[in-house]
Amino acid sequence: MVSQRMLQLGTARSVIRELFEYGRQRAAEVGAENVFDFSLGNPSVPAPAEVNDTAIRLLREQADTIHCYTSAPGDPAARQRIADSLNRRFGEQYTADELYLTVGAAASLCCVLGGLTCPGDEYILFAPYFPEYRVFIEGVKGKVKVIPPEPEHFQIDFSAFEQAVTCRTKGVIINSPNNPSGVVYSRQTLETLAAILRAKEALYGHPIYLISDEPYREIAFHGVEVPWVPQIYKDTIVCYSFSKSLSLPGERLGYVLVPKQVTDADSVYAAAAGAGRSQGYVNAPSLFQRVAAECCDLTADISVYERNCALLTDALREMGYHVVQPGGAFYLFPRSLEPDDMAFSERAKQFDLLLVPGSGFGAPGHFRIAYCVQTEMIERALPRFKALADSYQ
Template sequence: MANKEMYALGSQGSAIRELFAYGQAQATKVGKENVFDFSIGNPTVPAPSCIRESIEHILATRESAAIHGYTAAAGDLAVRKGLADYMNQTYDAGVGADNFYMTCGAAASLTISLKAIVEDPDDEIIVVAPFFPEYTVFIANAGAKKVMLPPDTDHFQIKLDELEAAITPHTRALIVNSPNNPAGTVYSRETMEKVAAILTKKSAEIGHTIYLISDEPYREITYDGLEILYMPAIYPDTLVCYSYSKSLSLPGERIGYILVPDSVSDKDVYPAVCGAGRSMGFVCAPHLFQDVVLQCLGKTSDMSIYDDNRKLLYNGLKDMGYDCVYPQGAFYLFVKSPEPDAKAFSDKAKALNLLIVPADSFGCPGYVRVSYCVEADMIRRSFAAFQKLIDQYK
């Protein structure tokens, strides 16, 4: 008498959540300082001061209804206008307020975008391994089929031949996530230009547009001065899904947006985004935080802390002999398991109170994800355990 699929989704734990819960329980037994929890991607760097200042300013200067009342379904007009101006200044985006639909975070951005473009139960959405496991759930919610490209374990870019081969007349969209969770890599301009060429060619072949859904919650978290790509400039039929969870350390506040640029060829897509938001009950993103992000446009949390963590962890593990993917963005280090079964490797780590996530559920067996949005001191203290762990393989 309950929906069986929803029951399964709600009762089955994720590998990440289980490890996190284990860590919390273990901390009460062996002491918090002896558990090295690298499982969760919850930002530890504080939100920038503008967040608190804007909340205080808004509370001090506006009437209750102007702070907490309904906004338009797509979001407050002044917020969307400010956002458009910012995107135009930063990326020469050529967008206006009506290109934006404010959402309740990254997950909402994705479920709404997918529901807006999926038309048929045979529709296929291509994801690139390794990928965020909830994509599977969101694609099912939209009533489509997931098609997975195998990981490019040489460079963690996109296997272009495999992409071309995976496209069928049922292909509706490709989801890319760069900077990538969990690989920590960034798709290069070269990669994305080649992807765009394939999507353009195949769209013509199959007789309908293949959308690019660019999931960009880590957009501003890149290192070594790496270029940030504005995807619609590379592929016109791009929907940008954004969230302020990571860039402003606001994951719990659920605030983000969908950008449907004018370059999207079908003018029905933006109204369909509005309709999909409405159908799931996603109208009017949280109002106070709409205004807060408007006042903090262009600001981010202190990313140098993640960069320091990155260097500390990458160099530390590399020196011990771990095979690590060089992290270009986000806050995850992707490490090759010294044995083929990453779950077994993760279990051996767990016995040392070292919590790292096997990447099987990310579509990339044989690797583990190590989140470095943690205290630098914990990274340092974890090195003895990491050393013991790799010694078992020598």
């Protein structure tokens, strides 16, 4: 009697959630310090002190107005402040009108996909990919096409991509720095991608939008370049969240940027706003609109992630794991030590290591480590990873 598709979405526990629940039970048995939970992407570093200071100041100084409705796309001053930050960093001239503040990156994607999608439209994802993309695309009745992983570097298999683009392709979603691989797309990768997309746009006579989902943009290591995608491909729509850069995942604050250069930019922006309205998004949370705008040039202490990344990557490689070099985010995506990544994840539990199988990300034969955890937990976990590897000798 209810929507069976929604019932299934609401009851199907994700593998990640299963692991998390298992970890809680197991912790009750053997002690939390003996369970090594690498399943969740919850930032382990707190928000910068300025975030809470700003929130407290606004609650005091604007007590009577800070909780009012804002306009649907967000407070104009907050949007301009975020635009100014992008302009300083990337040499652009964005204005408030090109930004639409949202209840986080998931909402950003749902608004954009809802606004763009007409019956029959297809979207292309590159494995490994964040599994909720499929939920969001299918939620607006779009069709998903997945390009298999390029397993040496987790860049893009362009010949598979070229074959997958059709006249029905409405958009392509990229996510760099990537969840789950931690890889950053190189400028070369993005330029090749853009060249193919431009040729396909010309061939089919309609725009193909590149949806750049960038919640990890600020988390990039040892100076690796994270190119500003709109400067490489004109028809780029940026979906952002402050969840990771400011360690505010629970507050739900992000944006959609539809640069004026985008084909039919005004329609795309308005349709995304219409989709937000249809989905019940009235405005992004009003206090944190202003907090994020005032703090958008800051980041949480992401040096912790860089340290964790180096520690794990070096140690795992020494033990014989194959790890593609990550450039950012807070994930590693090594090969599992047997082809069946579900069986591998099960075996890892025997060592109280909670590792997410790669199949859910469209990349069987791998597993994800979310290393947004305390460094000392990683140090204590290394012997477990070693024992797990030894068990395959």
